[in-house]
C-alpha cells in the first residue's frame with residue numbers, strides 16, 4: 001500500500017493510508033478505541049445481554065442518588081495553581097503504610113462472573129499490573145483463595161453486615177488466610193435495595209425464567225447465546241467463597257444464591273462491628289458512610305478507615321451524592337488519622353482530583369471496572385485504568401499539582417447550597 005501511494009503529496013499520504021486501513025479493517029485498532037469511561041460502558045452495552053448489563057447499570061428505585069453521584073462532580077469546579085513547574089508529576093498515594101501507584105482502587109462488586117468467565121482474575125490482575133488494590137466482594141464469583149493464588153495483590157476483602165456472627169466469622173478467617181491486607185465492612189446493606197430496574201428486566205437472584213427476561217432472549221438470541229456460553233465457561237452465578245467457608249457449602253449455584261440472600265439478617269450493630277475489630281488485626285474500613293455522625297461512630301468503634309459511599313445509589317435512594325457527603329465526613333474525622341476513601345460516580349480524572357481535594361485519600365470504582373470486564377475481559381479492565389490514569393496525569397498538569405497530596409479544599413469551588421457540609425473557611429463558595 002505504501003509503495004502505491006508513493007507519488008502522492010506528503011499531506012494526503014497518511015490520510016489515504018488511514019482510510020484504506022479503515023476500509024480493510026487492517027489498522028489493528030478497529031478504528032478509534034474507547035476514549036473515556038462512557039465509551040467503555042457503550043461497548044459493554046453493545047456486547048452484553050441486557051440481563052447482566054442492566055444488573056450493573058441498575059440502581060435503587062428512582063435512581064435519584066445514582067444521578068446525584070454523577071451530577072455532584074459537575075457542580076464542583078476546579079481552581080488551578082498556574083505558574084507551577086509540573087514536568088514531574090506523581091500520582092502515587094500512601095495508604096495504610098503501603099505505596100500504591102494509583103489513587104483509584106477497584107471497589108467490591110458481586111458476581112462479576114456473569115459478565116466474563118475471568119471475573120475477578122481479570123479485575124485483580126489489572127489492579128496488580130496498575131499497582132493498585134482489588135477488593136474481593138464477599139459475593140465474589142471466584143473464591144478469595146483462588147483469586148489470591150492467581151493474583152499477587154494487594155487484595156482487600158469486603159464483608160456484608162450479616163446479623164449472625166457465626167455466619168460472618170468464617171469469612172473474616174477466610175480473608176485472613178488468603179492474605180488480604182484490609183477488611184471492608186459494608187454497612188449500608190442490612191437488607192437489599194429496591195432495584196425495580198432488575199425486576200423489570202427479569203434479573204433475579206437466584207435467576208428465574210420470567211416473561212420479562214424471555215422477551216430479551218427472543219429479541220437478542222445471539223447476545224443471549226453468548227451470555228450462556230460465558231456462564232458455562234466460568235463460575236457463572238456461583239459464589240466462590242460460600243463453598244469454602246462451609247456455611248452453605250456443597251450446593252449448586254442456585255441454592256448458594258438463595259442461601260446467601262437468606263443470611264441477610266438485619267442485626268449487625270455496634271457489638272458485631274466490635275467483634276469484627278477483635279477478629280481482624282489489619283486495617284479495618286467501613287463502607288457506606290454518608291454523615292459526620294456515622295463517621296464519628298465508626299471511628300469510636302476503632303476502624304482505621306471509612307469509605308464515603310452510597311453503594312453507587314443501589315441501596316437507599318435519597319442519600320446524598322457521595323461527593324456531597326465527603327466534606328462533612330472529612331471535617332468530622334479531621335486530625336484523627338482515619339483514612340477516608342470515596343466511591344460513587346467516578347468517571348473522569350477530574351472526578352478523582354475533586355474527591356481528593358475535598359478530603360479523600362483515594363477513590364474506588366465499581367461499575368467502570370465491571371464495564372471494562374464485560375466489554376473485553378482483562379484488557380477491558382486494563383483500558384479503564386489506563387484511561388483514568390492518563391486523565392489524572394493530564395489533569396494534574398492542568399491543575400498545577402505535582403503530587404496528589406498537594407490537593408486541598410483551595411483547589412475546588414463548592415456550591416453555596418453545600419455550605420452545611422463544606423468546611424466554609426477552607427473552600428470557596430459559589431453563588432447559588
Ligand SMILES: Cc1cc2nc3c(=O)[nH]c(=O)nc-3n(C[C@H](O)[C@H](O)[C@H](O)COP(=O)(O)O)c2cc1C
Nearest residue numbers: 107108109110137186311312343344345365366367
Ligand atoms: C454490579 C455491582 C455489584 C456490587 N456488589 C457489591 C458488593 O458485593 N459489595 C459491596 O460492598 N458493594 C457492591 N457494589 C457497590 C460498589 O462497591 C460501589 O460502592 C459502587 O459501585 C460505586 O459506584 P460506581 O459504580 O458509580 O463507581 C456493587 C456495585 C455494582 C455496580
